Amino acid sequence: MSAPKIKLNNGYEIPALGLGTYLSKEFDGYKFTKFALENGYRHIDTAYFYENEDSVGKAINEIISERKLKREDIFIVTKLWNIHHAPELVEMACRKSLKNLNLDYIDLYLMHTPIGYEYRGEDPEVLLPKNSEDELSFSDVDYLDTYKAMEKLVDLGLVRSIGVSNFNSEQITRILENCRIKPVTNQVECNTTLNQKKLIEFCKARDITITSYSPLTRPHYYEKDKSMPKPALLDERVIALGEKYGKTPGQIVLRFIYQLGTIPIPKSTNEQRIKDNINIFDFELTPEEMTLMESFHTGQRSVPFASCTKHKYFMFNIEF
Ligand SMILES: NC(=O)C1=CN([C@@H]2O[C@H](COP(=O)(O)OP(=O)(O)OC[C@H]3O[C@@H](n4cnc5c(N)ncnc54)[C@H](OP(=O)(O)O)[C@@H]3O)[C@@H](O)[C@H]2O)C=CC1
Numbered sequence: 001m002s003a004p005k006i007k008l009n010n011g012y013e014i015p016a017l018g019l020g021t022y023l024s025k026e027f028d029g030y031k032f033t034k035f036a037l038e039n040g041y042r043h044i045d046t047a048y049f050y051e052n053e054d055s056v057g058k059a060i061n062e063i064i065s066e067r068k069l070k071r072e073d074i075f076i077v078t079k080l081w082n083i084h085h086a087p088e089l090v091e092m093a094c095r096k097s098l099k100n101l102n103l104d105y106i107d108l109y110l111m112h113t114p115i116g117y118e119y120r121g122e123d124p125e126v127l128l129p130k131n132s133e134d135e136l137s138f139s140d141v142d143y144l145d146t147y148k149a150m151e152k153l154v155d156l157g158l159v160r161s162i163g164v165s166n167f168n169s170e171q172i173t174r175i176l177e178n179c180r181i182k183p184v185t186n187q188v189e190c191n192t193t194l195n196q197k198k199l200i201e202f203c204k205a206r207d208i209t210i211t212s213y214s215p216l217t218r219p220h221y222y223e224k225d226k227s228m229p230k231p232a233l234l235d236e237r238v239i240a241l242g243e244k245y246g247k248t249p250g251q252i253v254l255r256f257i258y259q260l261g262t263i264p265i266p267k268s269t270n271e272q273r274i275k276d277n278i279n280i281f282d283f284e285l286t287p288e289e290m291t292l293m294e295s296f297h298t299g300q301r302s303v304p305f306a307s308c309t310k311h312k313y314f315m316f317n318i319e320f
C-alpha cells in the first residue's frame with residue numbers, strides 16, 4: 001500500500017505518511033529504508049543529528065539505480081541541526097547533508113528546533129556541546145536569521161521546500177510575518193497523549209501542514225519507564241477497535257493521527273510493522289471513535305526538550 005499525497009503551500013506534494021529513522025543507524029538505516037521504499041513508502045524522515053543520512057541515502061540511491069523508483073518518486077526530509085543555526089553555516093550544513101545523502105536536492109529541509117547550540121567547528125564536530133556544568137551550551141542566534149539563510153537554499157536549488165520543527169504558534173507567526181518563502185510544514189510531536197488540536201488548527205488556517213513525530217507515543221520508552229506517556233496502542237479499547245477493523249492497535253493509532261489532518265512518520269525497524277504502519281488508508285474511524293481516541297490526551301510530552309528550558313527560545317512554555 002502507498003500513502004495518498006497532500007499538496008503543500010508551494011505546489012509540491014508530500015506523501016501523507018513517512019518512515020521515521022531516529023535511532024535507525026548504519027545497517028538498520030540502510031536496510032529498513034530500502035525495505036520501506038520497496039513496500040510503498042515514498043517519504044523518509046531523517047536528520048543530520050541522527051547520523052544516518054549516509055545509510056538512508058545509500059538505500060535511496062540503490063532503489064534508484066535498480067530502477068525500482070525514480071528520484072522524483074521519493075520525498076526526502078532532513079533537518080538543519082542546532083549547532084548550524086548561524087546564517088553563515090546554513091549552506092555548508094545543507095551541503096553536508098546532501099553529500100551524506102549522495103543526492104543533489106532535498107525535498108524538504110527543516111530547522112530541527114528554534115534553539116541554537118554553540119558551534120565548535122568541524123574537528124571534532126560536537127553535536128551536543130556542553131559547558132563546565134555539563135549543561136547544553138547554547139548560542140543566541142535568532143531563528144529568524146537562520147530561516148532567512150534557509151530561504152537562500154531554495155533559491156540555490158539545493159532544497160525544494162523549507163519548514164520548521166518544534167516551533168510554537170508565536171514562533172510560527174514571527175516567521176510568517178518576516179519570511180519570503182513560507183514554511184510548508186511544522187514537524188512536532190503529535191500522538192494520542194498530545195494530540196495538538198490547537199496547533200493543527202492554527203497551522204491549517206495558515207496553510208502549513210503538521211508532520212507528526214513520535215506518532216505512536218514511543219512504546220519503547222514506556223516499556224522501560226512507566227512514568228513516560230502511555231501509548232494508546234496498549235489500551236483494550238484500541239485493541240478492540242483493531243479487532244473491529246482487522247487492524248493492529250498501532251494502525252488504529254496511526255489512522256487517528258492521519259484523520260486529525262496530519263502526516264505521521266512512525267519509526268520501525270521491524271519488517272511486519274513497517275508494512276502495517278502504511279496500511280491505514282483503507283478504513284476510516286467514525287466520529288465517535290475519533291472522540292474515544294481524543295480522550296487519551298493528557299498533554300504530556302514524550303520529547304520535552306528538558307535540557308533546553310533555559311534557552312530564550314524554549315518553545316513549550318506556552319499552550320501551543
Ligand atoms: N523533529 C523532531 O524533533 C523529532 C522527530 N522525530 C522523527 O519522528 C520519527 C518517529 O518518532 P519516534 O520518536 O521514533 O517514535 P514512534 O512513536 O514512531 O515510536 C517508535 C517505536 O515504536 C515501535 N513501533 C513501530 N511501529 C509499531 C507498531 N505498529 N506497533 C507497536 N510498536 C511499533 C518501534 O519499534 P520497532 O522498530 O521494533 O518496530 C519503535 O520502538 C523519528 O524516528 C524521527 O524520524 C522524532 C522525535 C523528534
Ligand SMILES: O=C1CO[C@H](CO)[C@@H](O)[C@@H]1O
Nearest residue numbers: 022047049112113303305
Ligand atoms: O529528532 C529528535 C529525535 O528525538 C530526540 C529526543 O529523543 C530529539 O532530541 C530530536 O529532536
